[in-house]
Amino acid sequence: MTQTTAFPSVSAPKSGENTWLWLLKIITGPLLVILLAIHFIVNHYISETGLLTYSEVVAYYQNPIIPIMEILFLASVVTHSLSGLRGIILDLKPARHVLKILDWVLVIFGVSAVVYGVWLALTIASKGV
Amino acid sequence: MSENWNITLKVSRQKEGEKPHFDEFKIEVDPDEYVLDAVERVWAFMDRTVCFRHACHHSTCGACGMRVNNVEKLTCITYIRDVTHDGGVLKLEPLRNFPIISDLAVDMGSLYNRLETVGVRAILPAPEAEIENPPATWDSADQQYIRLADCIECGLCISACPSAATSSEYLGPAVLAGVQANGIKGNPEMLNIVDAEDGVWRCHSAFECTAVCPSYVDPARRIMNLRTQVIKERFTRLFHKA
Amino acid sequence: MENQRNRPSPSKFWTWFNPIGRETGGWAFILNRVTALGLVFYLYIHLLVLSQLAMGPQAYDNFLALMSNPMIIFGEVLVVAAGIIHGLNGIRIVLTTFGVGVTRQKQLFYGLMAVALIAAFVFAFRMFTA
Numbered sequence: 020m021t022q023t024t025a026f027p028s029v030s031a032p033k034s035g036e037n038t039w040l041w042l043l044k045i046i047t048g049p050l051l052v053i054l055l056a057i058h059f060i061v062n063h064y065i066s067e068t069g070l071l072t073y074s075e076v077v078a079y080y081q082n083p084i085i086p087i088m089e090i091l092f093l094a095s096v097v098t099h100s101l102s103g104l105r106g107i108i109l110d111l112k113p114a115r116h117v118l119k120i121l122d123w124v125l126v127i128f129g130v131s132a133v134v135y136g137v138w139l140a141l142t143i144a145s146k147g148v
Numbered sequence: 149m150s151e152n153w154n155i156t157l158k159v160s161r162q163k164e165g166e167k168p169h170f171d172e173f174k175i176e177v178d179p180d181e182y183v184l185d186a187v188e189r190v191w192a193f194m195d196r197t198v199c200f201r202h203a204c205h206h207s208t209c210g211a212c213g214m215r216v217n218n219v220e221k222l223t224c225i226t227y228i229r230d231v232t233h234d235g236g237v238l239k240l241e242p243l244r245n246f247p248i249i250s251d252l253a254v255d256m257g258s259l260y261n262r263l264e265t266v267g268v269r270a271i272l273p274a275p276e277a278e279i280e281n282p283p284a285t286w287d288s289a290d291q292q293y294i295r296l297a298d299c300i301e302c303g304l305c306i307s308a309c310p311s312a313a314t315s316s317e318y319l320g321p322a323v324l325a326g327v328q329a330n331g332i333k334g335n336p337e338m339l340n341i342v343d344a345e346d347g348v349w350r351c352h353s354a355f356e357c358t359a360v361c362p363s364y365v366d367p368a369r370r371i372m373n374l375r376t377q378v379i380k381e382r383f384t385r386l387f388h389k390a
Numbered sequence: 391m392e393n394q395r396n397r398p399s400p401s402k403f404w405t406w407f408n409p410i411g412r413e414t415g416g417w418a419f420i421l422n423r424v425t426a427l428g429l430v431f432y433l434y435i436h437l438l439v440l441s442q443l444a445m446g447p448q449a450y451d452n453f454l455a456l457m458s459n460p461m462i463i464f465g466e467v468l469v470v471a472a473g474i475i476h477g478l479n480g481i482r483i484v485l486t487t488f489g490v491g492v493t494r495q496k497q498l499f500y501g502l503m504a505v506a507l508i509a510a511f512v513f514a515f516r517m518f519t520a
Contacts, residue, residue: 035345038382048480073447100430111400142444218411248396313405316398353483355415369492
């Protein structure tokens with residue numbers, strides 16, 4: 020086996036992406052297929068008018084399993100979409116410092132989206148109390 | 149014998165200091181000839197400044213890769229009748245994602261450097277060579293047999309790969325396929341090189357590399373298998389440390 | 391002597407979406423990337439507009455009246471189609487990564503996209519006749 024010398028053509032491997040990050044994408048993916056199916060079917064086919072009135076949405080959110088399902092779905096889709104976006108950006112070979120900033124932006128944006136979603140779900144649920 | 153066809157060769161020209169453009173050459177060909185024959189004839193009898201690369205003329209050296217009508221082909225084994233018709237056009241462009249030296253010849257240095265750096269083997273012992281219908285077990289006498297690896301280092305896969313279009317540091321299908329053939333288990337120092345941004349995770353399963361490979365390497369399958377090897381190795385290390 | 395034009399470059403990202411010269415797997419890659427970007431765009435707008443829910447019954451019901459415009463409904467059909475296409479293509483990627491269906495990835499793609507097409511039509515039918 021030849022040894023790997025520091026050739027300029029195989030640059031020092033960048034750790035911008037690795038098995039674990041990819042596994043995050045590949046696990047949230049199928050999870051999403053299931054959660055999305057549930058979200059969609061339950062929201063539009065099981066509820067009476069398909070959640071097309073305010074009062075129906077509020078009544079629907081009284082069942083605690085609904086906000087739980089929605090928040091789980093939101094967390095998965097935010098994780099999957101932002102790590103997917105990051106993958107596309109990595110194809111464009113961003114500089115290291117740009118990537119660092121981008122990572123922070125994505126994390127902050129993602130966490131905010133989930134926090135917002137939790138707030139919204141709980142607000143709606145509380146309107147029917 | 150088939151009748152001769154009259155076709156137009158549209159050759160991409162790119163010389164230093166000149167604007168890149170296409171030159172058209174009308175020639176008569178036997179459709180059972182290869183695209184490379186047509187290029188050679190244009191060079192020999194019509195324009196000696198056309199620059200292209202060729203050597204073995206039997207799909208072993210990997211020198212004559214080009215884009216023929218927008219698709220990567222090894223021109224020494226591409227029949228003219230498979231890519232155009234009588235009265236048709238044969239558009240010839242150099243491979244993508246490599247710097248152009250002149251006209252249809254590109255600088256393959258980055259590919260060769262990488263293949264050598266990661267230790268891709270050109271000759272494999274028969275038991276490792278993935279031959280068709282291998283024996284159930286190899287006896288000691290069989291161990292002496294060796295086989296040339298399938299990859300002829302032609303670069304068609306890198307030209308066709310969408311990830312290679314935007315990333316000059318992506319190792320690319322040929323290199324990753326070579327690492328797969330060596331295996332991560334026997335070469336653990338390769339793990340950090342392929343389990344990286346420019347390694348297996350830049351592949352997005354387009355399978356274009358396998359679609360254009362003229363030598364049955366099936367790089368896409370190998371990259372998928374390499375991913376499995378990498379994941380297995382990472383999990384093994386995780387649980388052994390803990 | 392070297393020509394910069396033919397080198398890999400981030401500015402060539404538009405080539406990702408160019409189907410010329412590509413085969414089945416390449417189309418799958420294009421579809422996956424296009425639907426991914428479309429869905430990201432839709433997702434965050436969807437989250438934003440749902441805030442109308444918190445503004446009370448009037449705001450939400452008004453918003454929904456706006457959303458019954460046939461152009462919007464058509465857009466929603468596209469979103470659902472994108473979701474199904476992206477999801478099924480993703481399944482193909484998971485399968486092939488773990489060695490399943492690698493030699494038949496073209497047939498796998500066609501089969502899954504046929505399912506996606508049928509599902510999209512069923513959904514469109516229901517949306518427009520409801």
